Amino acid sequence: MPGRIHPDDIAEVRARARIDDIVGSYVTLRKAGSGSQKGLCPFHDEKTPSFQVTPARGFFYCFGCGEGGDVITFLQKIDNLSFAEAVERLAGRTGIQLRYTDDDPGARFERGQRMRILEANAAAAEWYAAQLAKPEALTARQFLDSRGFDRAAAEQFGVGYAPRGGRELGNHLRGKGFADADLVAAALIRPQGWDFFSGRLLWPIRDSGSAVLGFGGRRLYDDDRLPAKYLNTSETAVYKKSHVLYGLDLSRTAIGKQSRAVVVEGYTDVMAAHLSGVDTAVASCGTAFGDDHARMLQRLMGNHDAFHGEVIFTFDGDAAGQKAALKVFDGDKNFIGQTYVAIEPTGLDPCDLRLQHGDAAVRELVARRVPLYRFVMSNVIAGFDLDRAEGRTAAMRAAAPLVSSIRDASLVNGYARELAGMIGLDVEEVRREVTRAAGRGPERAPRARDAEPDEAPVVPAAQLPDPADRTLAVERGTCQLMIQQPALFSPTWEDIEAADFTHPAYAAVYAAVLAARDGSNDGSAESSAGGSGWVQAVRASTPHGSGEALDHLIASLAVEPLLVRADERYVQEYAAKLRLLTTMRRIADLKSKLQRTNPVEQQTAYNQMFADLLVLENRRKSLQAASIGVD
Structure with missing residues (x-):
């Protein structure tokens, strides 16, 4: 067994191993006045630095958790070493040859x-x-x-x-x-x-x-x-794979100076990043980036507030990369600095990117970083059809819990505004949903699917519309008129289209009406004048599979009293109301697309949509006038 380390050698180690150099290998230290330095304590989680090092005295102390001691004590605690092991490591770093009492030639291998x-x-x-x-x-x-x-x-x-x-x-x-x-x-x-x-x-x-x-x-x-x-x-x-980061020895100083860390996915990516000038790159080893890795970077960055410092993750653009980003998002509370994602659109990792496009491309990849929350929100809302009102609402409800979970409350409003822009909704509506989502997990609503214009949708009984639904009142009233007073409509049915009906049941009724008209002897609805023969013809024209459900709807539409005594002018005004609602939906959809389109990067598309919007606005004014009988 080896003997004790000679006391004089221990004293020499304490004198020659500068505590600020040793501590600085683990914690970013900044001058704090009176010859002392401060940083984030490595022994407990904190946002405000209370860990202080005094090089002149060779001591450290944390005013937050009470840990303190000399350079040997620090190394013992930070790396879980015995006293002798800490002294031996410091001796190796400072070039001191240690002497042992009762030492023997084999003692070196028994320490x-x-x-x-x-x-x-x-x-x-x-x-x-x-x-x-x-x-x-x-x-x-x-x-x-x-x-x-x-x-x-x-x-x-x-x-x-x-x-x-x-x-x-x-x-x-x-x-x-x-x-x-x-x-x-x-x-x-x-x-x-x-x-x-x-x-x-x-x-x-x-x-x-x-x-x-x-x-x-x-x-x-x-x-x-x-x-x-x-x-x-x-x-x-x-x-311990959850406690190590490849490249940390090369990037430690740069991470502290720049308050930035770039997390890549592999050894060759670290090499490519450093050789390209991104000298803050590190990678986890054989495991996913976790909480302990996050705390390690936090200490090195020495961040003091939520707006200082950056942690940038590079992920592949595939499903695995998105899953990794969501995992990081779940652990984002561990970071004080802002968290970003850098993804090459072509799917190349930093190593392949450098190989194919040179060093500058790797630096540009990091420079193009986007906030992690924006990346995650984009992936969540990508599963919804933002060109439809119900799709935008579903996307908002799915993404709102992400915004509400942001650790810095001062950023919530800003991200709510950004979410509103990404989806194309009013910011106040999004803020209300974010407030409601607090404490609730992300939801996923099914995407709405458009029916083919010439295909009559099959309507199960469970999807029959509520007669009292005011949002569908115009659609129901139009179907009533078509069944009860078909002779009042022009041969083109007042230019009504399948897209004017948002509920599949009313769209199915309209398709049956067209089929019944086309099947009449003279090609018009006037021969039936809304009598029982006409109603039977409409019922017989419903799509296969709808069964009794649609029959019951047509029967109810045939017997429900109209609000007023109808004439041709009334039918024309009512049809204009229906088409006006369609136009207003299209305007809302187009405005949403415009809001989500960059006018600089997508100038041609933006200008075309703006021109289409002007056409729709003119149509809206014309239909609004027609709906109230103004010539």
């Missing part, structure tokens, strides 16, 4: 297991990197070249290669004095003695202080016995 794992990982990373230059690694080098990475890039990121033999790494590390028990604990070899990685391209995964925690390996050969394309180190005392 804390965490330190032995880190030492083994560092040795493995160095050896893997050297193997990449060997003849056997030709396939690995060709893969890197196909992804746009040269030798300098491989060296910058420490990329390595695991030979196919299966025992080379273990033999090499045993020759360096590492015991099998430590190599198994580090997940560098398997209990049977085989290397954990074989025939794979490897990326070392480091913490913010550049210590190697584990590796990620990509499959290169078709005969690889492990089918997974990517294989990561199993969880060890130092490697």
Whole structure:
């Protein structure tokens, strides 16, 4: 067993390991006056920095949770180390050779297991990197070249290669004095003695202080016995996949300075982003981005309010990418900075984008970011037909809970206004729905489907209209007139169309009326003059499958008393009312489209819709006058 670390060496470690440098590897610190620095406490969640470091005294203290101590204490707490392990790590960083009481040649390998794992990982990373230059690694080098990475890039990121033999790494590390028990604990070899990685391209995964925690390996050969394309180190005392981010060692300083982090999906994406100038890129390793990752970035960004700092996610534009975005949305409460999404319209990831379009395209991808809430809302409302009033209402009801869940109440009104613009509804209507949606989950209403203009809809009994529904009063009244007074209509039925009827039952009645007219002897409705023969002809013309439901509706329309004694002028005015309602719906739909159309990017379409709107407005005025009998 090793002895105690010599007290003089412990004192030397405390003197030479600057606490602001060590703490700064985990937390972004800013000057706070009187020679002190402040940041967000890494030991509890907070939005206002109460964690203070005083370099002159070599101490830290959090006024929020009460944690405090010197540089050794900090490292013990932040990385769950023993006292000796923390001193040994600091000694390694500061170049101090530690002395032990009653030390012996084997004591180095009997110290804390965490330190032995880190030492083994560092040795493995160095050896893997050297193997990449060997003849056997030709396939690995060709893969890197196909992804746009040269030798300098491989060296910058420490990329390595695991030979196919299966025992080379273990033999090499045993020759360096590492015991099998430590190599198994580090997940560098398997209990049977085989290397954990074989025939794979490897990326070392480091913490913010550049210590190697584990590796990620990509499959290169078709005969690889492990089918997974990517294989990561199993969880060890130092490697917890929910606590590590690939690229953090390279991006830590830039994230703190820029208060920005770009989260990509893979190792090659991190490489492509950094080589393109996006030096804040990181990626999760073998697991989805989670709450612990979010808290890690939050500490590094050092954000103090909801309007400072950005976390930008790049996702594929497919269904899997949308699902990942929704997962991030669920955990968005963990971020203090604003959360964004950057998606390449062509579906290319950052690596492919750089390969096909160059470094500038990757930088532009990040620059084109959109707020996460807007992206999620867009995906939710994409499932609804926004060209129909009922589709817009359903979309509003589905998206309103998303807006109501925004953690910063000051942003809710702004996002409600944005949602109103995306859907094409009045902002006050959307705000009322957002208020009602507070505490309620997203809803999804079925999309409305248009019937074919020449196809009479089949109407089950459950879909018969309510006779008292005032919104359908004009449609019902028109059908009454058609059945009771068909002779008062012109041969063109006052230019009424199937689209003028919004309820499928009334549309079915209108289709039956047209079919009955076309089936009469002289081609007109006057021969029946609304008598029983005409009613029977309409009933006989209903579409197959409607059964008694539509028969009952036609019968009720035939016997319900008209509001006034009808004449030709009255029929003309009533038909104008029906067509006026259709025109007003089309105006509302067109205005919604205009509201959702960018007049700069889609100038031609916008101008055409505006011209169509003017035509519809003129038609509305004409029909409004006709509906009240004004010539």
